[in-house]
Amino acid sequence: MSVNSPNKTLLGTCLLLALAAPVAAAPATGETLKDWPRVTSAITPDAAIEARVQQILAQMTLAQKIGQMTQPEIKTITPAQVRQYYIGSVLNGGGSWPGMDKHASVADWLALADAYRAASLATDAATPIPVIWGTDAVHGHNNVYGATLFPHNIGLGAAGDAALIERIGEATARATRATGIDWVFAPTLAVAHDPRWGRTYESFSSDPARVREYARAYVKGAQGRFGDDGNVVATAKHYIGDGATEQGRDQGEARVDKATMVNVHGQGYYGALGEGVQTVMASFNSWNDRSGRVDYGKMHGNKALLTDALKEKMGFDGFVVSDWNGIAQVPGCRNDSCAQAINAGIDMVMVPDDWKAFIANTTAQVERGEIPMARIDDAVTRILRVKLRAGLFDHAPSDSRYAGDASAVQHRALARRAVSESLVLLKNQGSALPLRRDARVMVVGKSADSLSDQAGGWSLTWQGTENTNADFPHADSVLGALRAELGTRQVTYSADAAGLDPAQFDVVVAVVGETPYAETNGDILASDSVSHSRAYPQDLAVLRAAHATGKPVVTVYFSGRPMYVNDLLNLSQAFVAAWLPGTEGRGISDVLVAGKDGTPAHDFRGRLSFPWPGVPCPAPIDQPDATRPALFKLGYGLRYAAAGNVARLPEANPDNCGEVTTLPIFNRADTPPFSLHVAAGGVTQPLGNDLNATLRWPATTPVVQVRTVQVNTQQDAKEVTWLAPAQLIARSTSRRNLAALARNHGALQFDVQLVQRPGSPVKVTMQCGTGCEGGVDIAPLLARRAPGQKQTVTVPLACFAKQGVDLGAVEAPFVVSADKPFAAAFTHVRVSVDADKAEGAVPCP
Numbered sequence: 001m002s003v004n005s006p007n008k009t010l011l012g013t014c015l016l017l018a019l020a021a022p023v024a025a026a027p028a029t030g031e032t033l034k035d036w037p038r039v040t041s042a043i044t045p046d047a048a049i050e051a052r053v054q055q056i057l058a059q060m061t062l063a064q065k066i067g068q069m070t071q072p073e074i075k076t077i078t079p080a081q082v083r084q085y086y087i088g089s090v091l092n093g094g095g096s097w098p099g100m101d102k103h104a105s106v107a108d109w110l111a112l113a114d115a116y117r118a119a120s121l122a123t124d125a126a127t128p129i130p131v132i133w134g135t136d137a138v139h140g141h142n143n144v145y146g147a148t149l150f151p152h153n154i155g156l157g158a159a160g161d162a163a164l165i166e167r168i169g170e171a172t173a174r175a176t177r178a179t180g181i182d183w184v185f186a187p188t189l190a191v192a193h194d195p196r197w198g199r200t201y202e203s204f205s206s207d208p209a210r211v212r213e214y215a216r217a218y219v220k221g222a223q224g225r226f227g228d229d230g231n232v233v234a235t236a237k238h239y240i241g242d243g244a245t246e247q248g249r250d251q252g253e254a255r256v257d258k259a260t261m262v263n264v265h266g267q268g269y270y271g272a273l274g275e276g277v278q279t280v281m282a283s284f285n286s287w288n289d290r291s292g293r294v295d296y297g298k299m300h301g302n303k304a305l306l307t308d309a310l311k312e313k314m315g316f317d318g319f320v321v322s323d324w325n326g327i328a329q330v331p332g333c334r335n336d337s338c339a340q341a342i343n344a345g346i347d348m349v350m351v352p353d354d355w356k357a358f359i360a361n362t363t364a365q366v367e368r369g370e371i372p373m374a375r376i377d378d379a380v381t382r383i384l385r386v387k388l389r390a391g392l393f394d395h396a397p398s399d400s401r402y403a404g405d406a407s408a409v410q411h412r413a414l415a416r417r418a419v420s421e422s423l424v425l426l427k428n429q430g431s432a433l434p435l436r437r438d439a440r441v442m443v444v445g446k447s448a449d450s451l452s453d454q455a456g457g458w459s460l461t462w463q464g465t466e467n468t469n470a471d472f473p474h475a476d477s478v479l480g481a482l483r484a485e486l487g488t489r490q491v492t493y494s495a496d497a498a499g500l501d502p503a504q505f506d507v508v509v510a511v512v513g514e515t516p517y518a519e520t521n522g523d524i525l526a527s528d529s530v531s532h533s534r535a536y537p538q539d540l541a542v543l544r545a546a547h548a549t550g551k552p553v554v555t556v557y558f559s560g561r562p563m564y565v566n567d568l569l570n571l572s573q574a575f576v577a578a579w580l581p582g583t584e585g586r587g588i589s590d591v592l593v594a595g596k597d598g599t600p601a602h603d604f605r606g607r608l609s610f611p612w613p614g615v616p617c618p619a620p621i622d623q624p625d626a627t628r629p630a631l632f633k634l635g636y637g638l639r640y641a642a643a644g645n646v647a648r649l650p651e652a653n654p655d656n657c658g659e660v661t662t663l664p665i666f667n668r669a670d671t672p673p674f675s676l677h678v679a680a681g682g683v684t685q686p687l688g689n690d691l692n693a694t695l696r697w698p699a700t701t702p703v704v705q706v707r708t709v710q711v712n713t714q715q716d717a718k719e720v721t722w723l724a725p726a727q728l729i730a731r732s733t734s735r736r737n738l739a740a741l742a743r744n745h746g747a748l749q750f751d752v753q754l755v756q757r758p759g760s761p762v763k764v765t766m767q768c769g770t771g772c773e774g775g776v777d778i779a780p781l782l783a784r785r786a787p788g789q790k791q792t793v794t795v796p797l798a799c800f801a802k803q804g805v806d807l808g809a810v811e812a813p814f815v816v817s818a819d820k821p822f823a824a825a826f827t828h829v830r831v832s833v834d835a836d837k838a839e840g841a842v843p844c845p
Helices: 013-020 047-059 062-068 079-084 106-120 153-159 162-178 208-222 258-265 267-274 303-313 339-344 355-367 373-389 412-422 451-455 478-486 537-548 566-570 586-592 739-743 779-783 797-802
Strands: 089-092 132-135 235-239 279-282 286-289 294-298 319-321 424-428 441-444 491-494 507-513 553-558 574-579 630-632 662-667 674-680 683-686 695-697 704-709 717-722 726-732 747-756 763-767 773-777 790-796 812-818 822-832
Touching: 047 373, 062 355, 062 373, 079 106, 153 162, 153 208, 153 412, 153 574, 162 208, 162 412, 208 258, 208 267, 235 267, 235 303, 258 267, 258 286, 303 319, 303 339, 319 373, 339 355, 339 373, 412 574, 412 586, 441 478, 441 537, 478 491, 478 507, 478 586, 507 537, 537 553, 537 566, 553 566, 553 586, 574 586, 662 674, 662 812, 674 704, 717 726, 717 747, 739 797, 747 797, 747 812, 773 797, 790 797, 812 822
Parallel strands: 089 132, 235 279, 279 319, 441 491, 441 507, 507 553, 553 574
Antiparallel strands: 286 294, 424 574, 662 822, 674 683, 674 726, 695 704, 704 717, 717 822, 726 812, 747 790, 747 822, 763 773, 763 812
16 A cells, blocks of 8 residues: 655656755755765865974874874873873764763863863873763763653655754754763764664655755854854765665675665765865775676775775865774774774774874884875875864853853753654544543553653663663653643553553543664564564553554554554554654653643644565665665655545564574673573573673672673673682573574574683573583684684584484573683674584584
8 A cells, every 4th residue: 555646766857956055066956966966065175274293293203193183082081091192183982971870970070071181181292182082972961861862764765854953963063062072973864765764764755856855954053154153064975875785784795886875875975075074984884786797896995985085086174083993894904903094084983992003003004004194194284174163272161151051051942842743643533633621642662751862872872771761861651741731630541551441531542653773683584574563562462462452552662763564553643753752751742632722722834754564574775675665755744734644454463574594692782582691509590781880790709791892892791700610691582493494404593702712611502491402512613712702603503403402482582601710702603504614613522
């Protein structure tokens, strides 16, 4: 079934709108770009600044230059070290705060910013250079306790209001300056084409014209021309093609041709560069233009794009920053060493932990001639230029009129407006909405009183997990908003909708949706469906219980992407796509509740910025398939005056969307239905998804210590130190049948980085119930590795079967049993087909 008029195709008529936006030297309306265009920045070269850049550069030593190119994380560097190593920048990652205090005050943030700047100006350099602090302020100043969180980009895209985006950029900048930080890693300019991508909510739209329009608006609001002390340095990210990866895989490979990359995925950059954005962040993804027979490889090592296209053809004169340890993904590189990336055009390297080694290695590479001094000078020239343009030499963080002002991080009225404009009404059968002011409302659903679900990822913590309502002191949940609007006596709540008495209410408002996630953790496998109910069966159960009461059901749906929800739509009289609205739930009640005269007080304004799938296995947005049409087209959205009926929809819930090639178990976080535990003496302890905590368990006499580290990508591994006999276990909520995977030459695989060699057996086993366990000893394999080395361990499923494991009923597919002395980091745990003969596979005993 398809609803609404046909939408524009990405390379069709929407491109005409994108090309019509005013950018110097851009082609005329309707003309398709054949190459990267020259873009004239709104911030033009200044002779006085350029002269001062050259004067400072001429005085600098190699150590001072490389220090400027280095960006450590605040957890790993002190102000004294900023002074000692001439550090050019620091950052705080998601879930990193001053003193690692999640509730650090605005004053605490400002004090640390002032300390870093003072240290950077206390060096022995001929001209001391102020440090610049960068932060992921991606929907407001989202790392700061008490700050207003705006809707994520997908919701703002639905609002269709560029003026609103400019105001949000301005508000976010002022909030950031209140904490003394002067650089935001925003906006994200991805044109997402597959909702399986876990970062879809960071994309404004699948329409490149909308992305380009918003890029200009956000940069104008946040950065402007540095004429106000509320401005910050903005970042266009992630360059380029992060939303184009095959099957929506985060950090994967974009397999589009050059015409698509230039005309679709480049559009946001033309808008941002034209408005004068001063920094560009390189993307983790790679690009393989198969039709053009050019495999560009990883962006972080791609000179053709970072230098030739961005800096030379497009004329970008700011600086390029890498992403979190992104240089390590370039072949032949590590977290602490990558001459290729610097030579390709990376000017500042985000090296959160290994920054000292990076400085030493880069220094040696320059001295050996692997990195030309001209490339170092160019990078530092760009960094100095941006710092001078931004006025960092002239003003301390505490000089801003917003500095230290706790009220400056709150912009609730603006965010409330953004929420109300972002809501998209998909269905309104029988005018179930608006809610009458005298209606008795039963609110149900796990997300109704969950500010964590409402805010989503990148909210205080990186993944948006480990949060409670108490972590959002200036916020309203949907339940709280409805009670504030209608009164507590008229609004009751049942999270699970169990035992509802229909005589006690007139209408049900069900608030359900996805739970928080960020990059990688939010990815949906290509073999899995995008069915919401498959991932969250409890939400379907709540809707069924609500529907069974016979009262009208109004569903408010939180999600970071359009999902297959035909079953939920069928159970609802009204259905509202609310995206990830942030802290201001009253923006939802404003639109849902009628005015005092019974008519709508506020109309729905939002329109879909992505097509909505009508099947659980949809085609990628840029590869439409007539056999799998969208249910609601790009641009769909009802108003109160429009007929809101939607015919009963077909429902499907297939086991998969194609051949299952991998069963994921753990990668940075638990992959449901599996969860990591530690165990000893018959007692278990779940590890949870807190990426910042170090667990010593049990507290009285610890047998194991667990902390989060990086093996492949940011905070992706659990480093386990055995202090006594104990186990690391991945358990399922039910027994899993691995027989089909075994028939297809399946193997358990995981990446391990050795910390301390074992002194006794390290058994890797599977468990299938009481007394059912078997596996292999990998201690001999690990003993051949030096500490710090990483390898992928492969154990054929046949080995487990040979040791008595019932592969048709596995409840724990990954168990590591060991004793001291032994320590290692584990990640990317999975069962893969056609892997039992992988190089280095463990032989069956």
